[in-house]
Amino acid sequence: MQTLLVVLLSIFNIMETFSQNITIDRKPVAAGKFYPAEKEVLLTGLSQLFKSCEKPTENLKVRAIICPHAGYIYSGKVAASAFSSIPKETFYKNIFIIGSSHVMSFNGASVYSSGDFLTPIGRVIVNKAIARELILKNKVFSFPTDAHIKEHSIENLLPFVQYFFRNNPPIIPIIIGTDDQNTVKKIAEALQPWFLPENLFIISSDFSHYPTYEDAVSTDLLTAQSLVSGNTSTFLKQLTDNSIKKIRGLATSMCGWTSGLTLLYLGESDKNLAIQVIDYSNSGDVNGAPRNEVVGYNALVMYEKKSFTFTNEEKQILFGIVKKTIETRLLTGKNYIIEESSIPETLKKPLGAFVTLKIKGSLKGCVGRFTTTDPLFSVIREAALSSAFDDPRFTPLTREEYEKTDIEITVLGPLKEIDSIDEIIIGKHGIYIKKGDKSGTMLPQVAIENRWTVDQFLGYTSKEKAGIGWDGWKNAEIFIYEGIVLHNQQ
Numbered sequence: 039m040q041t042l043l044v045v046l047l048s049i050f051n052i053m054e055t056f057s058q059n060i061t062i063d064r065k066p067v068a069a070g071k072f073y074p075a076e077k078e079v080l081l082t083g084l085s086q087l088f089k090s091c092e093k094p095t096e097n098l099k100v101r102a103i104i105c106p107h108a109g110y111i112y113s114g115k116v117a118a119s120a121f122s123s124i125p126k127e128t129f130y131k132n133i134f135i136i137g138s139s140h141v142m143s144f145n146g147a148s149v150y151s152s153g154d155f156l157t158p159i160g161r162v163i164v165n166k167a168i169a170r171e172l173i174l175k176n177k178v179f180s181f182p183t184d185a186h187i188k189e190h191s192i193e194n195l196l197p198f199v200q201y202f203f204r205n206n207p208p209i210i211p212i213i214i215g216t217d218d219q220n221t222v223k224k225i226a227e228a229l230q231p232w233f234l235p236e237n238l239f240i241i242s243s244d245f246s247h248y249p250t251y252e253d254a255v256s257t258d259l260l261t262a263q264s265l266v267s268g269n270t271s272t273f274l275k276q277l278t279d280n281s282i283k284k285i286r287g288l289a290t291s292m293c294g295w296t297s298g299l300t301l302l303y304l305g306e307s308d309k310n311l312a313i314q315v316i317d318y319s320n321s322g323d324v325n326g327a328p329r330n331e332v333v334g335y336n337a338l339v340m341y342e343k344k345s346f347t348f349t350n351e352e353k354q355i356l357f358g359i360v361k362k363t364i365e366t367r368l369l370t371g372k373n374y375i376i377e378e379s380s381i382p383e384t385l386k387k388p389l390g391a392f393v394t395l396k397i398k399g400s401l402k403g404c405v406g407r408f409t410t411t412d413p414l415f416s417v418i419r420e421a422a423l424s425s426a427f428d429d430p431r432f433t434p435l436t437r438e439e440y441e442k443t444d445i446e447i448t449v450l451g452p453l454k455e456i457d458s459i460d461e462i463i464i465g466k467h468g469i470y471i472k473k474g475d476k477s478g479t480m481l482p483q484v485a486i487e488n489r490w491t492v493d494q495f496l497g498y499t500s501k502e503k504a505g506i507g508w509d510g511w512k513n514a515e516i517f518i519y520e521g522i523v524l525h526n527q528q
Contacts, residue, residue, distance in 0.1 A: 063153040063161075064183075068190040072109045073197060077158045083110060084118075084201040091118035092317040092337075097523070099342040099465060100124045101311060102239035102301055104265070106335035107137065107194040107294075112321045113244065113335040117195065119317035120337035121202045128465070129207075129489050130238040132165050133199060134229065136212045136301075137191030137242035138294040144215035146178035147225050148185040155193065155211065159200045165208035168232065172210075176228040178221060185213045191242040191294065199240075207238075214296045219274070222296050226303035233304045235342070235463050241301050243294025245334035248287040251322040258318060258334035261291045265338055266313045270302045287331055305340055313340045342466060347522065348449075352382055357526040359415055360393055360422040360445050367427065368437050376415060386413040390450035390519075392481060393421040395435065397442050403429040408453055408470060408479070408519065418447065444526075448481050451520040461518060462492050468521055469495060471504045473514035478503025482521050 069075040074083055087110065105120035106113035139148075151169035155162040172179045186192070192211045199209065210232075214225060233239065245258045257280055264276035273295075280291040292298060305311045316337040322329035348356070359376065366374035378386075391414060392406025403425035410417055426435040435443065453470060456462070462469060465486045470479040478499055485495045500511040 061153045064150060064155045064186055064193075066155075066157050066193055067188055068193045069158050072107075072190055072194050073114075074110075075158055080158050080197055081201065083114070084197060087114045087118040088122060088201070091115045091122055093119065093122045094316060094339070096347075097125050098123055098339060099235065100128065100238065100339055101233075101235065101305070101342065102241060102340040104241040104243060104298060104301070104336065104338040104340075105195065105198075106244045106337075107191045107242045108244055108321070108333060108335065112324055112327070112333070113319075116317050116319055116335040116337045117198055120339065121198050123316050123337070123339040123341075124202070124238070127486065129205060129486060130203070131207060131236045132168065132210060132232070133203075133207050133238045133240060134210045134212065134232065135192050135195060135199075135240045135242060136214065136294075136297045137189065138296045139185055139189060139213050139215045140191060140293070141188050142185055142215060144181045144185065145218065146181050146214075146216060146221060148181040148183055148213045148215060149173060149179050150183050150186045150211045152183055155196055155209070157193070157196050157200065159197055162196050162200060163206065163208040165210050168210050172228060176224075178224045178228060179212075181215060185215055186211065189213055195240060195242055214300065217296055219299070222299050223303050226300045229300070230304060235465055239301060239304070239340075241294060241297045243292055243297055245292050245336050246320070247289040247293060247333050248331045249285050250287065251320065251329035251332050253285050253288065254320045254322070254332045254334045255318075257285060257288065257291060258320070258336055262315050262318070262336045262338060265298060265302070266315065268302060268305060268311065268313055270299060270306060273299065273302055301340065310343050311340055312343045313338055348384070348524070352384060353524050353526075355381065355385060356415070356418055356447055356524065357445060359418050360447065363419050363422040364426045364435065364440060367423065368435070368440060373423075374419065376419060378415075381413075381415050385415045388412060389414040389417065391417045391421055392448045392450070392521075393418065393425045394446040394448065394481075395425050396444045396446065397439060401432075402435065402439065402443060403432055404481075405429050406448070406450075408450060414449065446526075447524040448483070448521045449524070453517040453519050455515060455517050459492055459496065459516065462495070464490070464492060464495065466520060467518040469499055470517040470519065471496070471499055471506070471511050471514050472517070473504065473506050473510060476504050476506050478505065481523075483523050 074080040103120040105117040149169045149172050154164050246254045264273040318336050320332045320334040322332040363374040388411050390408040395403040405424035406421040468482040480499045496511045497508045501508045
């Protein structure tokens with residue numbers, strides 16, 4: 039009998055191991071219903087949506103977006119607006135897509151870990167390692183993947199992901215099956231280790247369901263504003279207030295409110311995060327669609343706040359200083375004299391800055407200062423001269439080259455010495471390494487442009503800029519700083 043039990047246990051273990059290794063790709067169920075099932079028709083439609091959608095006027099460091107998942111004819115342009123809030127050059131390691139279940143209830147979240155997702159455009163890779171880690175370490179994720187089979191909230195956004203992100207980052211698809219706030223908080227706590235600038239979080243949700251057009255507009259505005267507050271209590275109170283009003287036809291203020299609540303829990307401890315509305319419409323805005331029962335669609339973005347900003351006029355003054363400085367030297371051999379009375383007070387603050395010159399994407403000069411007691415406008419002028427004519431890596435800029443030169447200005451915040459490299463955030467921080475009389479720096483955008491990890495960022499700066507070898511940073515002083523990058527092409 040004992041032998042039989044051992045044999046049976048062995049069989050069960052083998053079966054369990056085998057089942058965990060079976061790959062079952064999740065096939066599309068919404069294609070042909072919510073969006074076109076033919077690849078070329080789908081790609082053409084997406085192209086039109088992105089061309090016609092609203093876009094933010096400034097570059098944002100995007101951590102998360104909230105976008106709708108309805109039929110593309112109704113919500114596609116708003117969804118495209120949410121994605122368009124992300125600068126095209128942004129690189130993410132993973133994309134976490136979170137939706138609230140429309141088809142079943144369960145006391146937690148289900149993450150798809152047994153295969154990839156398929157759409158008419160092709161395969162979307164699932165990061166199965168992260169998915170399985172979530173399941174193994176957190177009871178709130180130990181629910182079957184059946185929740186994904188007929189659910190459209192994640193699938194409907196995947197063609198947008200495939201169209202927008204050309205580097206095809208893997209996804210972690212999560213469906214929330216509970217409306218218990220404490221369980222939602224546990225879901226957020228389990229996801230917290232991955233809520234990093236290197237990962238994008240996408241919250242899939244429509245807003246009001248089935249009120250009149252006018253009621254939808256007012257209700258969706260209030261719900262969106264409660265999300266913008268970033269406060270979980272404010273958000274939950276607004277949902278309750280909407281319900282108390284007994285608005286005719288209103289079935290829900292936000293079908294994915296538990297997913298939105300998850301995002302608020304994730305971001306509530308970071309005071310440097312902000313949320314803003316990018317676009318809004320509802321189904322009644324489509325020609326010929328009824329307005330007595332509509333569904334609302336908001337596009338929102340969660341981003342990292344900048345410690346300082348410049349108006350368009352101030353940016354143009356800075357680029358004007360760079361151009362006039364270089365042109366005056368090229369044409370007359372003299373220095374450009376700035377009329378200080380015409381300079382705004384914001385540009386007279388003592389801030390470090392770098393001026394970068396590029397010709398057809400190739401570096402032609404990059405010089406600047408970190409800390410200074412000189413006003414910013416003066417630092418910009420000196421950096422422009424040095425970048426154009428005194429960068430030892432390049433020959434001085436000629437008139438012919440100047441006509442083809444693109445200008446980039448990086449204005450720097452203060453230096454901060456760090457105790458751990460875990461404090462370095464790719465895309466947010468530049469680094470300055472100092473060891474004895476040797477030092478070197480790389481600007482924040484360099485790591486993004488080269489898609490470096492933190493270790494690579496440190497290694498290249500240590501070796502190529504400070505001249506202390508790839509591992510020299512390990513016993514050197516390391517400083518971080520933030521920077522605002524301003525672009526202006528000739």
